[in-house]
Amino acid sequence: MESTQTVPINQKKTDKYPKSVPYIIGNEAAERFSFYGMRSILPTFLVAQFFNPSSNPAMQTMAEAQANEQTHFFVALAYAMPLVGGILADWFFGKYKVILYISLLYCIGHLTLAIYDHDLQGFTFGLVLIAIGAGCIKSCVSANVGDQFDESNQHLMSKVYGWFYFSINAGSVFATLMIPIIYAKYGSAWAFGVPGILMALATFIFWLGRRKYRKVPPSGIQRNNFLFISLYALANVGKKKKGESWLDVAKANFKEESVEGVKAVYRVLMVFAFIPIFWAMWDQNLSEWVLQAAKMDRTVFGIELLPEQVQTVNPMFLLSLIPVFTYIIYPFFDKLGLKTTPLRRIGTGLFLTACSFVIIALIQEQIDNGGSPTIWWQILAYFLLSAAEVLVSITGLEYAYTHSPKAMKSTMSAIWLLTVAVGNIFVSLVNSSIANKGFFAQLEGATYFWFFVGLMMAFLLVFMLVSGRIKERSFIVNEAEA
Known part of the structure; x- marks a missing residue:
């Protein structure tokens, strides 16, 4: 049999893109510019400004190690936070509110870097704010793209995602070319300030589209999730029957489909x-x-x-x-x-x-x-x-x-x-x-x-x-x- 369209009778297929797409693409390009721009100069700045400002050859190895330690900790925090951002969006506040309000925190982080470029403690605090901001919205922005489509225009989704990822790389390329030049010619305050301006622009662009977005409401705390099922199975592992997986005991208290899903997750974890x-x-x-x-x-x-x-x-x-x-x-x-x-x-x-x-x-x-x-x-x-x-x-x-x-x-x-x-x-x-x-x-x-x-x-x-x-x-x- 030939495949049939899933578009409802009252919802015709259309080749019009969601009106929110330009705001999402513009926001992502500016945000990625801000993130990769500040990160492009981070290790060299830390060495020159805080860990070896006198350029003493005897201190260079230790200074570079200190700069690398702080840079990789920053990245680690930024990539640990998407889990938190996803939970906040899916369970409590929805993607729109998380992206908007966390972006404001993100902007404050950039401002902190520009202000405290001569104070290591203040500068580190700014890095933490940026890591929280960039990480929390990371798990929401790409999913927000998919939320803008329904049965009538879902065939256009792959093209929009293509432009979305193009904007990511475009922001990255322009930032890593421009910010080092600004740093060399005008100093660290401007080099960290310009990415902050771009993040403020990203937030403003996102806010401008507030009436154009399709906003998926939060679903509340989902009981049948990976963490709850795993913890229950570990706590009751003694009840496991011969030939069963250690996760099968959770089927007594959770949906069987969800338990099988958790099993699949552990296979991928290998x-x-x-x-x-x-x-x-x-x-x-x-x-x-x-x-x-x-x-x-x-x-x-x-x-x-x-x-x-x-x-x-x-x-x-x-x-x-x-x-x-x-x-x-x-x-x-x-x-x-x-x-x-x-x-x-x-x-x-x-x-x-x-x-x-x-x-x-x-x-x-x-x-x-x-x-x-x-x-x-x-x-x-x-x-x-x-x-x-x-x-x-x-x-x-x-x-x-x-x-x-x-x-x-x-x-x-x-x-x-x-x-x-x-x-x-x-x-x-x-x-x-x-x-x-x-x-x-x-x-x-x-x-x-x-x-x-x-x-x-x-x-x-x-x-x-x-x-x-x-x-x-x-x-x-x-x-x-x-």
Whole structure:
């Protein structure tokens, strides 16, 4: 039989986009500019302003470790907060109120950075406010896009999401090109003030569309969720019958469908257990790699780039590589009989991440020996890291979505973001140990990057042993058949 439209009789299919779309796209572009703009100069600013203002070579290693510790803690907090923001929106206040009011807190954070650019305690407080703001609204803004559509125009959703993600990368690219120049020419107050102005603009744009949005009301506290079911099962694990999963005992007090959904989440977590090491290394391209770039020959086609501007190649490579992998590389290997399953893609991505750090470690060895290698070597490392991002990040999001039931998809999105937080917490702790002359203080110069290469290879080996035993179940197929 031919498929039928699900559009109600009184609701005809339309090619008109929701009137709220321009406000959402404009808000996202300005917000991402503000976030990536301040983050682009954060590690170099912390070293120059607070941890080694006299540029004493004897203090540089410790100063960089302190800057990296604070930068990665900031990122970890920003990616832990989406879970909180999602709960606030879904259970209590709705997405619109959370985005609007938390954005005001976000603006205050930017203002605090600009005012306290000579006071470490005040500056750190500003970072915390920005992390809370950026994190809490992160889980709401993308979902708010989907909320604007109904049966009449849902066929336009993918195009709008395309523009939405384009605005994210556009904001990132322009910010990482412009803010380092402002920092170099006009100082830190303006360099942190301009992102604050953009965040205020983002909030204003969002507020302007207040009468255009379709606002989904909060649903209240959902009893049948991942946390409640897991805690109940752990508390009653002694009641488990032979042959049952430890989660099956929760079926006595929760919906069977929800318990099965939680089981699916734990299966995905077996894969996610290998993702934090990827983010621990990936996020160093916005901190440790920037500090390394400051010691390199950054001349590209006759133009000397600022250290913070080099990271711009990442989103550029990413946008170029996504269609290459999707339309060329994956189909090529599939035709050869080497099916590019999600687990194989992730494993390959982890390997490429290690390769990018091999290049960074070799660069650092030259720097440690007094050399000034060309920035083209670091750009090559960025290329490999961007390819790894396509293989790990995009595949991981797809895997989380397809291998979790409908009721648990939001939970999986939040847990995915938590893998970013966990990875950054680890790097923050390593740098804290270096700064305080602890166990990891032995990781000086190139040894630091070789440590992460070895760690990734160890994770990759375990991943190869475990991935073959992971049971895969696509809920897209099952839900479509239901």
